[in-house]
Amino acid sequence: MISTRWGETRCEITQAIADFVVEKMGKIFVHPPPFDLSKSFQDSNACAPLIFILSPGADPTMALLKFANDKGFGGKKFNSISLGQGQGPIAAQMIDHAIHEGSWVLLQNCHLAVSWMHSLEKICEELTPETVAVEFRLWLTSYPSPKFPVSVLQNGVKMTNEPPTGLRQNLLQSYLNDPISDESFYNGCSDSRKPEKESHFTKLLFGLCFFHALVQERRKFGPNGWNIAYGFNESDLRISVRQLQMFINEYDEIPYAAISYMTGECNYGGRVTDDWDRRCLMTILGDFYCDKLVNDLNYKFSASGHYHLPLRTDYESCIKFIKQLPASQYPEVFGMHENVDISRELQETKELFSSVLLTEGRVKAGAKGSDTAVATVANDILAKLPKDFDIDEAIKQYPVTYTESMNTVLVQEMERFNR
Structure with missing residues (x-):
């Protein structure tokens, strides 16, 4: 009974937070916008590749094929190849043909053709307005890879289509x-x-x-x-x-x-x-x-x-x-117990903080280190907290009852922090 009630309470809290975010910040922060290729296409040009950064569960290929047909680049004006062993020279020929004909080329799974990435980088560097047809577009798909050419990433239009959540x-x-x-x-x-x-x-x-x-x-x-x-x-x-x-x-x-x-x-x-x-x-x-x-x-x-x-x-x-x-x-x-959400949320939190830490810049000479910054924040938090929580007062306000398991957790946490 307690676990079921707790599960319903969690969903109510999640919905309340979502409603608050919508009210204060807007729906866009709660409801992700639909994948829109046309906006990315407007930012592109013949000399800059359009790069799909893939994620598990999402496949932009069909959306791109539909978009190409809508733009009049279906059939023979759209060529696609999945990169892998021995596919590099064929892809190079496709690009060379499309550059002069003004058609589109899709190179899928660039992360699987690590040895050919240097050739791709050279091809992209040689794309100039004087030598490339205005209608030409080079589309690339790749999972995140340290071997993907940095210059191609910097010059290209980057897109990602995350799978929906929930x-x-x-x-x-x-x-x-x-x-x-x-x-x-x-x-x-x-x-x-x-x-x-x-x-x-x-x-x-x-x-x-x-x-x-x-x-x-x-x-x-x-x-x-x-x-x-x-x-x-x-x-x-x-x-x-x-x-x-x-x-x-x-x-x-x-x-x-x-x-x-x-x-x-x-x-x-x-x-x-x-x-x-x-x-x-x-x-x-x-x-x-x-x-x-x-x-x-x-x-x-x-x-x-x-x-x-x-x-x-x-x-x-x-x-x-x-x-x-x-x-x-x-x-x-x-078909799972309510407590399974705990492990899921812990994993998501770890991934979130790991991603945030990756964006942290390197500390320059003479600058404060990360330990100093953490200590500053910790001291600021401690200064706002009381010396000791009043356990007796907390028990009066939040009595331990069968239907309110959170009250027990609250008192236990207060005792732990006092120690």
């Missing part, structure tokens, strides 16, 4: 991206002989997107989520969605065994190398590819009922339903 944001992004956002695709299971096919597809589609959000969010729990951190991304969802529509259109009855095998064992399972992780993945998928989801009007995805299938599964109703989901998810939706 179940709500993850679900929302899945519905706003292709192919789900395409109306003709979303309504592509209409059959006059079996009108229920459309409803079956939209329900299973929502379940598939929820499954995709779950497997991505479990990665944040470390070994409690997956024994190995797998790079599930949008391409896994995209191919699974298309296969789901294909199977429902081609079969009179829903072939659960086939779609479960293709989605769980092939698309997502193709990345899974641990046997227990594979078993966990297929068990989770079984909750979303099942008869109950299709036939139950209020199918629940969690024991508490906070997460369930929307009553109406048309596109607009699903978007509205997703936006009403809790901003901070309860661990029980993952």
